[in-house]
Amino acid sequence: ETGVTQTPRHLVMGMTNKKSLKCEQHLGHNAMYWYKQSAKKPLELMFVYNFKEQTENNSVPSRFSPECPNSSHLFLHLHTLQPEDSALYLCASSPQSRQGTTGELFFGEGSRLTVL
Amino acid sequence: AQSVSQHNHHVILSEAASLELGCNYSYGGTVNLFWYVQYPGQHLQLLLKYFSGDPLVKGIKGFEAEFIKSKFSFNLRKPSVQWSDTAEYFCAVNPNTNAGKSTFGDGTTLTVKP
Secondary structure (H helix, E strand, C coil), X not given: CCCEEEXXXXXXXXXXXXXXXXXXXXXXXXXXXXXXXXXXXXXEEEEEXXXXXXXXXXXXXXXXXXXXXXXXXXXXXXXXXXXXXXXXXXXXXXXXXXXECCCCCEECCCEEEEEC | CCEEEECCCEEEEECCCCEXXXXXXXXXXXXXXXXXXXXXXXXXXXXXXXXXCCCEEECHHHCEEEEEHHHCEEEEEECCCCHHHCEEEEEEEEECCCCCCCEECCCEEEEEEC
């Protein structure tokens, strides 16, 4: 049990499908993140939300659309993806105050996405 | 922007051997430093962290890391590895600012032979 729950754990979709990844954290944190983990590549930061506001979009293509309705939930909406988008998508949270954050991340188990 | 370099992509050791994984970063300001571990089939989890104070920090499972500011390094060590230490290890750097954006190294895969 990590305190950060991601669903679904596995997802296979076609390039024309629309799907969503969900993340929920039970740690009382105020910052949430989406990372992409591909084989042979470092973790890539995609989006950051602090106190429900998006504070970082790391040049992510618009076919990935995040949503953060509250500090506990984070979604990643997927639309017309490409096969090269196949990867493990990791959600993380961190304790964030108005003064800042240490950067310590608490990760979910990830959603393994395969785009056909 | 900061960057993180992990020198070893794949390390293979026998049980009881000593381990040192290198991590160097580039960033001119104050940073918080982390090592995360990902055991096979499991989520990424924190191994140890450095914020300030004693540059030698101890983490879980007998791991430790030393921050050498002059070398921009944060190497991970363990005196005697076990088969259960087989995992992927990631070094991460977070600027000591309000942004909270950690940059990760490529990761090092450690295989410990029984």
